[in-house]
Amino acid sequence: xxxxxxxxxxxxxxxxxxxxxxxxxxxxxxxxxxxxxxxxxxxxxxxxxxxxxxxxxxxxxxxxxxxxxxxxxxxxxxxxxxxxxxxxxxxxxxxxxxxxxxxxxxxxxxxxxxxxxxxxxxxxxxxxxxxxxxxxxxxxxxxxxxxxxxxxxxxxxxxxxxxxxxxxxxxxxxxxxxxxxxxxxxxxxxxxxxxxxxxxxxxxxxxxxxxxxxxxxxxxxxxxxxxxxxxxxxxxxxxxxxxxxxxxxxxxxxxxxxxxxxxxxxxxxxxxxxxxxxxxxxxxxxxxxxxxxxxxxxxxxxxxxxxxxxxxxxxxxxxxxxxxxxxxxxxxxxxxxxxxxxxxxxxxxxxxxxxxxxxxxxxxxxxxxxxxxxxxxxxxxxxxxxxxxxxxxxxxxxxxxxxxxxxxxxxxxxxxxxxxxxxxxxxxxxxxxxxxxxxxxxxxxxxxxxxxxxxxxxxxxxxxxxxxxxxxxxxxxxxxxxxxxxxxxxxxx
Numbered sequence: 001x002x003x004x005x006x007x008x009x010x011x012x013x014x015x016x017x018x019x020x021x022x023x024x025x026x027x028x029x030x031x032x033x034x035x036x037x038x039x040x041x042x043x044x045x046x047x048x049x050x051x052x053x054x055x056x057x058x059x060x061x062x063x064x065x066x067x068x069x070x071x072x073x074x075x076x077x078x079x080x081x082x083x084x085x086x087x088x089x090x091x092x093x094x095x096x097x098x099x100x101x102x103x104x105x106x107x108x109x110x111x112x113x114x115x116x117x118x119x120x121x122x123x124x125x126x127x128x129x130x131x132x133x134x135x136x137x138x139x140x141x142x143x144x145x146x147x148x149x150x151x152x153x154x155x156x157x158x159x160x161x162x163x164x165x166x167x168x169x170x171x172x173x174x175x176x177x178x179x180x181x182x183x184x185x186x187x188x189x190x191x192x193x194x195x196x197x198x199x200x201x202x203x204x205x206x207x208x209x210x211x212x213x214x215x216x217x218x219x220x221x222x223x224x225x226x227x228x229x230x231x232x233x234x235x236x237x238x239x240x241x242x243x244x245x246x247x248x249x250x251x252x253x254x255x256x257x258x259x260x261x262x263x264x265x266x267x268x269x270x271x272x273x274x275x276x277x278x279x280x281x282x283x284x285x286x287x288x289x290x291x292x293x294x295x296x297x298x299x300x301x302x303x304x305x306x307x308x309x310x311x312x313x314x315x316x317x318x319x320x321x322x323x324x325x326x327x328x329x330x331x332x333x334x335x336x337x338x339x340x341x342x343x344x345x346x347x348x349x350x351x352x353x354x355x356x357x358x359x360x361x362x363x364x365x366x367x368x369x370x371x372x373x374x375x376x377x378x379x380x381x382x383x384x385x386x387x388x389x390x391x392x393x394x395x396x397x398x399x400x401x402x403x404x405x406x407x408x409x410x411x412x413x414x415x416x417x418x419x420x421x422x423x424x425x426x427x428x429x430x431x432x433x434x435x436x437x438x439x440x441x442x443x444x445x446x447x448x449x450x451x452x453x454x455x456x457x458x459x460x461x462x463x464x465x466x467x468x469x470x471x472x473x474x475x476x477x478x479x480x481x482x483x484x485x486x487x488x489x490x491x492x493x
Contacts, residue, residue, distance in 0.1 A: 029186035036179055037169075038196075045183060046197035047173075049166050053205045056159050060212055063152045067145075067216075074145040077138040084128050091128075095121045142224075143244070146234040150242035156213055157299065163209055170198055221298040221340040223247070223333065231333055231433055233340055235321055236296040237264035243319055247333070247340070247433060249460075250425025250473075251278065251322030254295065254305060255287070258312040260319055266290045268309045277308040278425075285310065285317075295325050300342055302328050332436035384464045384480060387431055391419040391467065391478045401476075414479035416468055421476065424460060424469045436461040440468075
C-alpha cells in the first residue's frame with residue numbers, strides 16, 4: 001500500500017510540473033502583440049510609427065509657412081526688377097520726347113535746358129542699367145524659394161508614403177490570426193474592450209496631410225523663361241538637391257553641369273561610361289553617364305534616370321531636363337500662364353496600337369491656348385504657315401508613306417500627310433518649346449514581313465501644327481488644324 005501511494009503522489013507532482021512548464025512557455029497576449037510591433041494606447045493597440053505622424057505634420061505645417069514667406073520675398077524682389085524695367089521704359093519715352101522737342105526748338109536757352117534734361121535722363125538710365133543689385137537679389141530669392149519649396153514637397157511625399165505604409169501594416173495585422181487571438185485573450189483576461197488601430201487621431205492626421213498635399217502638389221508646375229526660347233523649372237535630384245533646369249525636349253537625356261552633379265551626389269568616376277551630349281547651343285561634348293536614383297518635378301518622380309555629366313572645365317554648361325525624364329509623361333507648356341501641365345503615363349494605359357496606320361492615345365490632351373487678341377492670332381497663323389512650309393517635302397512621298405486621318409483626344413479629325421524628314425530638335429530651336437507633346441503608337445510603316453509592327457512615336461504640337469515624330473527623333477508626318485495656308489495637311493470634316 002505504501003508503495004502505491006508513493007507512485008500516485010509522484011504522478012500528481014509530475015503532472016503539475018508539466019502543466020506549469022507549459023504555461024510558462026506560452027507568451028502572454030501583450031508579449032505577442034509587442035512582438036508584432038504593437039503597443040497599447042488607451043483602448044487601441046497601435047503601431048509605434050503612428051505617433052510620429054502628428055509630430056511630422058506639425059513640422060510640415062511649419063515648413064509650409066517658410067515656403068510662403070520665401071515666395072513672398074521672391075515676389076517682392078522680382079517686383080523691384082520689374083519696377084526698374086517699367087522705369088527704364090518711362091525714361092526711354094521721356095528721352096524720346098525730349099529729343100523731339102530739341103529738334104523743334106530754336107531758342108538756345110531752351111535747347112540748353114533740354115540737353116541738360118537729356119543728360120540727366122541718360123545718367124539715370126545708365127545707373128539703372130549698370131546696377132545688378134536688384135537682379136542678383138531677385139535671383140537669390142527665387143533660388144531660395146525654389147529650394148525651400150522642393151524640400152517641403154520632398155518631406156510631404158515621404159510623409160504621405162509613411163502614412164500609407166502604416167495603413168497597409170494595419171491591414172496586414174488585422175488579417176493575422178495571432179494578433180486577433182492575442183487581442184481577444186487580452187480583453188478576456190483584463191476585462192477590456194481594446195481593438196487594433198488605427199486611432200481616431202490617425203484618421204484626423206490623414207485629413208490634415210491630404211489638405212497639405214492638395215495645397216502644394218498639382219499637375220500644374222510653375223515655369224520661368226530663361227535664355228533663348230527655353231522654359232526653366234525646378235528639379236529635385238536624388239531627393240536632396242534642387243536645381244534649375246531648362247526644359248529641352250530635343251535632349252535625349254538629362255544634362256548636368258559638373259558642380260550640380262557633384263552637389264546631388266552624382267559625381268562620375270573613372271568607371272562611368274563616356275558618351276556624347278548635345279549642349280543647348282547644339283555643340284557636342286564628351287560627358288559621363290550616371291544614373292540618378294530619383295528625379296522629381298513637382299510631385300512627378302522617376303526612379304533610375306540616365307544623366308550626362310558635363311566636364312568640370314565647362315562650368316557654364318546649362319542644366320537640361322531631357323527625354324530620359326520627360327518620356328515618362330504626357331505634358332504641355334501653357335505659355336499664357338507659364339505653367340508645365342504634366343500627367344503620368346501609366347504602364348498598360350496611355351498610348352496603344354491600332355492597325356491601318358492610325359494613331360491611338362488614351363490620354364485627353366489639353367487644348368492649345370486660344371489667342372487672346374488679333375495680334376497674337378496673326379502671329380500664331382504666321383508661325384503655323386512657316387512651320388508647315390518648312391516641313392513640306394521637296395518631292396513625292398516614299399513608298400509606304402501614305403496620308404491618313406486621325407482624331408487625337410477630343411479635337412477634330414486631322415489629315416496627316418508625309419513631311420520632310422529631319423531632326424525635330426532643329427524645329428525647337430527655331431519655333432521654341434512645343435505647346436504639347438503626346439505619346440502615340442501605331443503601325444506607321446510596314447516592316448516587310450507582313451506582320452504588324454507597333455511603333456511608339458510622338459505628336460509635337462506648335463499652335464495649329466501637329467508633327468508626327470518617329471522613335472529616332474525625326475519628323476515624318478504633319479497635319480495642320482484651322483486650314484493654315486501653305487500647310488501639308490488640313491483639318492478634317
